[in-house]
Amino acid sequence: MIIHVVQPGDTIDSISDYYNIPVSRLILENGIPNPDNLAIGQTIVIVQPETLYTVQVGDTLGSIAEHHHVSTLELLRNNPYLSDREILYVGETIVIKYQTNKTRAIATIGYTFSYIERSVLIKSLPFLTYLTIFNYRATGEGEIISRYDDTELIQLAKTYGAAPMMLVSTMSEEGIVNPEVTYNILNNPSVQISLIENALNIMRMKGFYGINIYTENITSETINSIAEYLQRASVIFRSEGYKIMITISPATNMDDSNVGFEQIDYSKLSKFVDAVIFASYDWARTYGFPSAIYPVNILRDLLDYMVNTIPPEKNFLGVTSLGYDWALPYVPGATEATAITYNNAVQIAAENGVPIQFNEPAQSAYFYYTDSDQVMHIVWTKDARSFDARAGLVAEYNFQGLSIWTIMRFETQMWFIINTQYYIERLLGID
Structure with a gap:
């Protein structure tokens, strides 16, 4: 390649x-x-x-x-x-x-919302081991609310040999995590049992392969409660043959000089799940500071720590496929970036006649342009070099695979690169 x-x-x-x-x-x-x-x-x-x-x-x-x-x-x-x-x-x-030099197979996870265009989904499914459907919200009483009918998505996934996974989070319909709901679940075993049983009923009824539990803002104060919850869930789900995963967005803090993350003993969680997805999705925020979305040089610091706390074969590297376009000057908490695909970014650069530059440490592409109102913008995106670098980390750290947030748009170059580097694992006997 x-x-x-x-x-x-x-x-x-x-x-x-x-x-x-x-x-x-x-x-x-x-x-x-x-x-x-x-x-x-x-x-x-x-x-x-x-x-x-x-x-x-x-x-x-x-x-x-x-x-x-x-x-x-x-x-x-x-x-x-x-x-x-x-x-x-x-x-x-x-x-x-x-002509490729594939040496190993990896598992791939694609996150989607239920309203994905069917043509995009069908194009993505041959590349996926798991399809994680972001459609279920837990309440503080242990109930589960679904936003859309995902029956067709589940059946399509199975038709193409991708294992459908039910994702449960405490996010509101606006995409905001509700800390009160999370607190109530983690501190009330009876609520946990209700939540687990409700999830189990949905998985049975709809034919899910397993469950993916999304947890955000894990701290040293909450990790023991989360571990106890996962232990209860693991016993019940595994007894019925369901796979259990957890998606974690490591809390990061950024200042003018560096980016850090809290070093938490994630091994307390990994023993109760089949896979841990370390997501870089917390950087993908429309109100975030203009920068590369989880630069590779910083990502390596996190991965070096993770492989010492969790068996690498349980780890998935989370990658977001989106880029962002910020109007300048940036005002913290007020400037809202526009999420864009790589092709969107390329067209903006081409139409404005500006070169796309590349930050080597971050392994991310960026450029500046001036819009029709004479407002300066900065765009950070991922190009083929960015995807190649991140895909290579899976083999370097011997991870189980890659997790993509999201597959709502088909990123042709990203899948082309993954397809030339790895075989894709299949779980449902179809290939």
Whole structure:
């Protein structure tokens, strides 16, 4: 795999000629939104195909997979644009296999809300081991409230071999964690039992594979109560064959000179769960300080600590796929950033004629631009180099896998990079 960074004078045709890959395939594989007006600093992932196939009359995805001794899901991972349509076109070329150096399999988790566009979900599912559905809110009395009907999502996940996971949190519908509800749950065993039983009933009824419990702002004062709750939940869920995970957003504090995190003994929690997802999602805040979303140099400090408290094979590295656009000057608590995808960021840079820069320690892309009202903006985003660096941490730390917040939009380059580095674990016997 090569990550080409667009230089002055580069065009999509010159890049195509240099790497001997058709323009149409470069665009499809990278989801390039601006092929006729590339931005300086934009990334394009180059992976040479090992086996190509030209579609013949009567071919189906299944027949092509069978002929080449691969799975249909592998074909969809290598050609995700095929998920957008029901037919194959005679004469079109699809990739059977890429030239890659995959050495291991990882598990992947994708978080989604129930209102995800079905086309986006279907395109994402071949890349997922687990689909975590963010749809259930716990009350202080142990009841569980669901926001939307997620029956179709659960069935689609199973159709594609992704294990559907029920996520339970104390977040309000506005996305704010309710500390009073959390306190009441953690300090009332009878409420915990009600909550566990209600979750169990939902999992049975809807056919979930397991549960993912979201906990925020874990401190040294609350960790013992959380551990006791997880112990109760673990005994009940595991006795019925359900997998139990916990999503943790390590509390970080940032000042002008450094970023720190509270060193908590997370081993008290890990013994009761099958996986711990360390999420960098707490940095993905629209009112946050303009910066890279969990810079790799700071992330390493956290991971170095984590691997000494939790067996690495239980850990998932949480990655957020979004970038943010801030108007300047930034006013703490008042300036609201706009969440954007990498393709959004690329188009902004291209339309404004500004180069995309790259911060090496943070492994994140950024640039400044001035809008039509003459207001200066700064954009921080993740490009192919950013995703490559974070995906590489999974192998470096021997983690179980990657967790993506969220899959509400399909990040073509991100999945392309993951697909070239790792095999994707499947739990439901479909691949």
